[in-house]
Amino acid sequence: MIAVLSPAKTLDYESPIPDLAPTRPRFAKEAQTLAAAASHLTQKKLSELMQISPALAKLNADRFRNFADAPERPAIFGFDGDVYTGFDVKTLEEEALPFAQDHLRLLSGLYGMLRPLDLMRPYRLEMGTRWAPRHKKLTDWWGDRIGKALAEDVAADGERVVLNLASQEYWAGVAGYLPADVRVVAIDFRDGDRFVSFHAKKARGMMARWMVEHRITDIDAMRGFDSDGYAFDAAASSDDQWRFSR
Template sequence: MIAVLSPAKTLDYESPLPALTPTTPRFADEAARLAAAASHLTQKKLSALMHISPALAKLNADRFRDFPHAPERPALFAFAGDVYTGLDAATLEDEHVAFAQDHLRLLSGLYGLLRPLDLMRPYRLEMGTRWAPRKTKLTDWWGDRIAQALAEDVAREETGIVLNLASQEYWAVVAGRLPASVRVVAVDFRDGDRFVSFHAKKARGMMARWMIEHRVTDIDAMRCFDSDGYAFDAGASSDDQWRFVR
């Protein structure tokens, strides 16, 4: 089983890192090409495309301009948004990180598909961005490549299962592109009857951590996830669309 998470806008390039051997992203060349193309976008254009403030637009224009020389950090320890608060990678044991390297994948608008220890440079480029070199949407630019890479990882892992903990925006680049042999189980988190985005994002990270800490490879065992008061709701779930409620 391979769990899939979305990335985060918030990044951490300051915290201490564990002494682990980093890996190279399989789409490093594609990331470099995208960053080079984005470096020609003006701050005003970036602000409009990403719906961000002028200050954030300047930050990201500088990131794209300086991309080849920017510091690198393993993706699992670079992302720091709500999902990654729930995952809390800094407190994982080395053996848990090793398990994550084989069983966790991080979708990325710039890097496509990342393993936890793949080195990445700071960036912001969301999968839903309506821009890409010679394309009108980033998902069109990536095409089938991300889904094919994920399918290859699933085939090597041998269970044929993907646990989809990603947002709809990011899963869109994979949806409908995986082989029929791959079973996808998506998870919905609720507070009672309500969907609360902040809580759901954090719960996705917590579920990924629970899978990693318990070294779960059997999808049915994931129904036992109980972090932070969540419990599997069998009545509101189907075979491939699960709900957890607290």
């Protein structure tokens, strides 16, 4: 079983991290190509494309221009948004990281797909961005590459199951490109009957953390997820769309 998460807009390149053996991203060259192309975008254009403030546009324009010389950090320690608050890698036992490396994938607009210990440089480029070199949008530029890479990892894992903890925006980079015999189970987190985005994002990270902590490889065992008061709602679930409520 391979679980997939979305990335985060917020990054942490300051906190101390363990002494690890990092890995190289599968799509490092593609990331360099995208960063080089994005370095030619003006701050105004970046602000419009990403719907961000002038200050954030300047920050990201500088990141793209200086991408080759930027510091690198294992992705699971670099992302710092709501999902990664839920995952809370800082308190994860170091012995669990090899399992995470094998069974967790982080989707990315710039890097396509990352393993937790793959080195990444600071960036912001969302999968839903309506820009890409010689294409109208980023998902078109990536085409089937992310889906094929995920399919390779699923095949190597042997279970042929994907636990989809990503947002719709990022799953769009994978959807339609996996073999028909790969089972995808998507998770819907609710507070009662309500969908609360902040809570759902955090819960996705918590579920990935729970899978890693318990070294779970059987999708059916994931129904036992019970962090932060969540419980599997069988009545509101189907075979490939599970609901957890609290």
